[in-house]
Amino acid sequence: MQVLAIAGSLRAASINAAFCRAAVRLAAPGMSVSVHRSLGALPLFNPDLEADPPREVRELRAAVARADALLLASPEYAHGISGVMKNALDWLVSDEAFVGKPVALINTSPRARHAHAALLEVLRTMSATLVMPASISLPLLGSCTSEAQMLATPAIREQIRAALICLQALVGSGAAAGASFPVEPR
Amino acid sequence: MQVLAIAGSLRAASINAAFCRAAVRLAAPGMSVSVHRSLGALPLFNPDLEADPPREVRELRAAVARADALLLASPEYAHGISGVMKNALDWLVSDEAFVGKPVALINTSPRARHAHAALLEVLRTMSATLVMPASISLPLLGSCTSEAQMLATPAIREQIRAALICLQALVGSGAAAGASFPVEPR
Numbered sequence: 312m313q314v315l316a317i318a319g320s321l322r323a324a325s326i327n328a329a330f331c332r333a334a335v336r337l338a339a340p341g342m343s344v345s346v347h348r349s350l351g352a353l354p355l356f357n358p359d360l361e362a363d364p365p366r367e368v369r370e371l372r373a374a375v376a377r378a379d380a381l382l383l384a385s386p387e388y389a390h391g392i393s394g395v396m397k398n399a400l401d402w403l404v405s406d407e408a409f410v411g412k413p414v415a416l417i418n419t420s421p422r423a424r425h426a427h428a429a430l431l432e433v434l435r436t437m438s439a440t441l442v443m444p445a446s447i448s449l450p451l452l453g454s455c456t457s458e459a460q461m462l463a464t465p466a467i468r469e470q471i472r473a474a475l476i477c478l479q480a481l482v483g484s485g486a487a488a489g490a491s492f493p494v495e496p497r
Numbered sequence: 498m499q500v501l502a503i504a505g506s507l508r509a510a511s512i513n514a515a516f517c518r519a520a521v522r523l524a525a526p527g528m529s530v531s532v533h534r535s536l537g538a539l540p541l542f543n544p545d546l547e548a549d550p551p552r553e554v555r556e557l558r559a560a561v562a563r564a565d566a567l568l569l570a571s572p573e574y575a576h577g578i579s580g581v582m583k584n585a586l587d588w589l590v591s592d593e594a595f596v597g598k599p600v601a602l603i604n605t606s607p608r609a610r611h612a613h614a615a616l617l618e619v620l621r622t623m624s625a626t627l628v629m630p631a632s633i634s635l636p637l638l639g640s641c642t643s644e645a646q647m648l649a650t651p652a653i654r655e656q657i658r659a660a661l662i663c664l665q666a667l668v669g670s671g672a673a674a675g676a677s678f679p680v681e682p683r
Contacts, residue, residue, distance in 0.1 A: 320544075321541060321542070321543035321544075321545070322543065322544045322545055323545055350541070351540075351541050351543065353541070354537075355507060355536070355537050355539070355541070355580065355581050355584065356507070356574070356579070356580050356581060357507040357508065357537065358506075358507075358508045359507070359508055359509055388542070388583075388586075388587050388590060389586065389587070389590050389619045389622040389623050390618050390619055390621075390622040391578060391583055391586070391615060391618070391619040391622075392577060392578070392583065393542070393583070393587065394541065394542050394580050394581075394582075394583035394584030394585070394586070394587045395541050395542060395580075395584065395587075396580075397574075397577055397578060397579070397580035397583050397584075398541065398580030398581065398583075398584060399580070400574075400575065400577070400580070401574045401575070401579065401580045401581075404574060404575050425615075425618060429577060429611075429615055432576050432577070432611060433575045433576055433577040435576075436575040436576040436577075437575050
């Protein structure tokens with residue numbers, strides 16, 4: 312099972328990027344997690360370019376198509392989704408490979424609720440299959456902000472591992488597709 | 498009074514860009530509306546670059562600082578703020594000139610409610626002064642999607658004109674600043 316992890320921040324010391332790298336290390340047996348290279352290479356979304364998308368867009372779409380599931384982790388800026396993450400999603404709105412794609416949305420800032428809720432709404436609108444049991448909030452504020460610290464903190468490490476096992480089990484069983492899939496309470 | 502109009506879409510035939518150009522033509526006496534050149538020239542937001550922002554970011558911030566008020570018009574993509582608009586706002590979060598800046602937020606797609614509400618939340622979080630009486634919804638769906646059509650349609654033309662007069666009166670009187678400012682019902 313191939314999982315593509317995507318961080319919504321370009322900051323070198325990004326907690327979300329660190330989480331993605333930690334997930335690579337904590338992949339369940341039979342699962343491979345790769346981190347998408349920076350979303351910073353994407354151009355800003357322009358519907359006029361859809362007919363002949365720029366190379367970076369085609370590469371993102373190909374990576375999404377190859378993945379059995381996506382792992383998204385994104386910061387909140389001013390109570391909103393980061394422009395970096397939303398720009399990437401805007402390029403994927405018209406992408407058929409995204410429809411039904413299992414997505415686990417990780418919130419690395421539990422005190423930030425607006426962007427997470429907005430992302431769930433956007434992903435739902437894009438017809439992603441939200442894998443809610445694997446979409447966890449990680450209490451990473453404070454000192455646990457690097458990949459090494461996440462791996463060295465048992466409570467965090469085990470939460471990430473559990474989310475990945477859960478993602479694998481649900482996607483692997485097909486329970487993440489269709490009406491039987493457990494969705495969040497509305 | 499200087500108003501800076503900013504569209505959140507890069508599409509050549511963008512309704513929001515057309516609205517901005519129509520606003521230039523419909524400026525109230527004593528008011529000058531200019532359209533910010535495309536947000537497409539901005540790099541994707543990276544907090545690491547804040548210490549020495551790219552030229553396009555400095556130009557946007559300077560244009561915001563010069564303006565007495567902003568006129569924002571942005572599309573909704575997948576029930577969310579366009580990445581293009583959010584990316585520009587992400588660059589303005591740390592900009593002192595943005596704090597207290599009077600902003601009229603125009604919704605050119607009244608059937609789209611998510612992005613408009615999300616933008617209000619983001620602008621509030623950024624400490625903009627939301628000028629709600631001038632923040633109108635324009636029923637532009639259908640045939641009225643170009644600058645010429647907006648100017649030629651009396652009901653639309655007069656709604657835009659009224660919003661601009663209202664913006665001028667509130668900002669000019671100082672009523673758009675501080676506690677006396679009429680805010681939206683919560």
